[in-house]
Amino acid sequence: MRFSKLLIPTLKENPSEAEAISHKLMMRAGFVRQLAAGLYIYLPLGWRVIEKINRIIREEMNTIGGQELTLPLLHPAELWQETGRWHDIGDEMFRLKDRGGRDMCLGMTHEEVMTWLASKEIRSYRELPQIWYQIQTKLRDEARPKSGVLRTREFLMKDSYSFDIDESGLEESYRIHEKAYRKIFSRCGLKFYMVESDPGIMGGGMSHEFMAPSPAGEDEITLCDNCGYGANIEIARAIPLIPKFPSWKLEEVETPEKRTIEEVTSYLNIAPEFFIKSIMVMGEDGPVLALVRGDQTLHEKKLKKIIGNFRPAHRDEVKELLGVESGFIGPMGHNIRKIADSSLKEGVYVSGSNKEGYHTKGITPTRDFKAEYFDIHITKEGEGCPSCSKPLRIEKAIEVGNIFKLGIKYSIHLKANYLDEKGEERPIVMGSYGIGPARIAASAIEQNHDQNGIIWPQSISPFQAHILPLNSKDPKTTDVSERIYSGLESNRIEVLIDDRDERAGVKFKDADLIGIPYQIVIGEKNLKEGMVEVKERRSGEKRRFKVEDMAGMISFFRK
Ligand code: ATP
Numbered sequence: 001m002r003f004s005k006l007l008i009p010t011l012k013e014n015p016s017e018a019e020a021i022s023h024k025l026m027m028r029a030g031f032v033r034q035l036a037a038g039l040y041i042y043l044p045l046g047w048r049v050i051e052k053i054n055r056i057i058r059e060e061m062n063t064i065g066g067q068e069l070t071l072p073l074l075h076p077a078e079l080w081q082e083t084g085r086w087h088d089i090g091d092e093m094f095r096l097k098d099r100g101g102r103d104m105c106l107g108m109t110h111e112e113v114m115t116w117l118a119s120k121e122i123r124s125y126r127e128l129p130q131i132w133y134q135i136q137t138k139l140r141d142e143a144r145p146k147s148g149v150l151r152t153r154e155f156l157m158k159d160s161y162s163f164d165i166d167e168s169g170l171e172e173s174y175r176i177h178e179k180a181y182r183k184i185f186s187r188c189g190l191k192f193y194m195v196e197s198d199p200g201i202m203g204g205g206m207s208h209e210f211m212a213p214s215p216a217g218e219d220e221i222t223l224c225d226n227c228g229y230g231a232n233i234e235i236a237r238a239i240p241l242i243p244k245f246p247s248w249k250l251e252e253v254e255t256p257e258k259r260t261i262e263e264v265t266s267y268l269n270i271a272p273e274f275f276i277k278s279i280m281v282m283g284e285d286g287p288v289l290a291l292v293r294g295d296q297t298l299h300e301k302k303l304k305k306i307i308g309n310f311r312p313a314h315r316d317e318v319k320e321l322l323g324v325e326s327g328f329i330g331p332m333g334h335n336i337r338k339i340a341d342s343s344l345k346e347g348v349y350v351s352g353s354n355k356e357g358y359h360t361k362g363i364t365p366t367r368d369f370k371a372e373y374f375d376i377h378i379t380k381e382g383e384g385c386p387s388c389s390k391p392l393r394i395e396k397a398i399e400v401g402n403i404f405k406l407g408i409k410y411s412i413h414l415k416a417n418y419l420d421e422k423g424e425e426r427p428i429v430m431g432s433y434g435i436g437p438a439r440i441a442a443s444a445i446e447q448n449h450d451q452n453g454i455i456w457p458q459s460i461s462p463f464q465a466h467i468l469p470l471n472s473k474d475p476k477t478t479d480v481s482e483r484i485y486s487g488l489e490s491n492r493i494e495v496l497i498d499d500r501d502e503r504a505g506v507k508f509k510d511a512d513l514i515g516i517p518y519q520i521v522i523g524e525k526n527l528k529e530g531m532v533e534v535k536e537r538r539s540g541e542k543r544r545f546k547v548e549d550m551a552g553m554i555s556f557f558r559k
């Protein structure tokens with residue numbers, strides 16, 4: 001295609017609102033434009049990338065027997081009411097009424113509609129298993145749309161759903177999806193990890209996320225390089241590091257005006273690991289004291305799984321319950337429910353005495369107070385892997401895909417049943433699997449760029465080669481450029497030719513910014529010797545080819 005005929009509005013400067021590298025580069029290279037918060041327009045180059053990703057997704061989904069179909073975006077509320085998600089999901093769902101006053105919503109995911117379809121169309125075990133998928137728009141009123149196309153309010157998702165007769169069938173559908181996902185992300189040139197994750201509003205049993213490591217990621221994952229364990233930090237487990245404890249006797253020590261952990265530990269000259277942090281929260285059944293070590297951070301989601309919803313206690317509530325302000329509270333001498341991090345089962349600690357100006361030294365938790373022990377702290381770098389105990393690593397990552405074992409939750413609510421061999425009615429066992437093509441594109445940029453611009457993996461690049469005629473006023477340059485252009489096109493290489501009447505410097509800059517993997521530079525000096533130069537964008541490697549040597553150039557592109 002011709003640069004002069006395409007809408008490629010490159011920018012000289014980074015847009016000021018963009019933080020993530022992929023956001024800056026997609027804007028600057030003329031791939032996308034923002035219409036409003038979380039709403040993006042894909043310009044021709046951007047759309048070519050998305051279409052390439054979608055093609056790879058389709059190929060791999062078809063390979064595992066997926067059948068493509070498409071569902072409406074506008075859903076009647078009843079389906080969502082039947083599964084309970086009309087109520088469970090909050091402001092993230094766009095809701096509206098039709099002219100007859102009926103409640104409707106915009107599809108933020110399609111479990112309800114897919115299950116409805118299965119309930120209507122599947123009768124017998126003979127028709128199972130099935131995998132149905134679509135590449136369809138989703139609408140979510142995200143609380144914080146950000147980082148360009150990484151988190152938008154309208155986005156494409158490949159969502160597939162598996163329907164099986166039993167758990168072992170689901171196991172197989174899950175396994176082949178994992179395989180397809182690994183192929184999709186590898187073919188798109190991404191570095192990624194598959195990690196255990198929290199099923200969240202999907203419900204059901206097990207789920208895994210596919211994570212592309214990048215500083216722009218909103219998720220943190222814990223990884224074990226030794227055995228391959230990986231988990232989203234939201235559910236990550238770890239073996240805490242146990243320090244060598246001092247042998248203190250139990251005693252009250254005066255700590256005047258020392259309230260924070262830093263103040264107390266430095267005043268008493270002890271390490272934060274020897275301190276018990278007491279955090280008072282108000283749960284559904286009353287107050288709870290959450291206890292973690294001074295070097296740990298309370299993981300609110302883990303605590304929520306144990307005690308249900310809660311909020312931090314107000315100052316006066318703390319004062320009323322323990323008779324002292326929060327700087328001096330501790331686990332001893334009262335009957336408030338205590339949830340302690342498992343690491344506290346061992347060791348000797350300092351904590352508040354529930355008395356103004358005092359802390360207690362020498363506390364042995366299992367001896368000195370009653371508590372329920374759970375893992376409630378946020379896993380830290382260096383803690384032990386739960387399966388092999390080697391040190392864990394933590395990385396930021398972008399969630400590019402997600403697979404869930406739904407089980408029969410949706411089938412029960414929406415009566416998606418089949419008749420088994422004995423003619424008995426049973427609920428269909430389901431799985432649900434999502435991929436965000438826009439996140440693949442942005443992650444590819446996050447992982448593949450330099451100071452000059454994007455470096456596309458060949459498989460998802462908008463074009464495979466970029467011809468740069470340096471002097472567009474020179475007839476020989478134009479003639480050779482056009483010949484190479486049509487020669488490559490007839491060999492089914494997708495080529496962009498920069499036929500604009502621009503200076504060489506401008507063309508070079510735009511070519512590096514746009515990031516097509518190979519640049520064919522047509523310059524007068526080389527032409528005198530009947531040669532052109534081909535540069536690999538990633539390595540900067542340059543190679544000269546004879547003007548007629550189309551086969552040589554093509555094999556270089558495919559090396
Ligand atoms: P997140 O935790 O980042 O909000 P999610 O768990 O809500 O993601 P799913 O509902 O599992 O995501 O959606 C499947 C896939 O759709 C995700 O793995 C991601 O690639 C993509 N996706 C989800 N939300 C967005 C969004 N707001 N913008 C772009 N892509 C998205």
Ligand code: MG
């Ligand atoms: Mg989300």
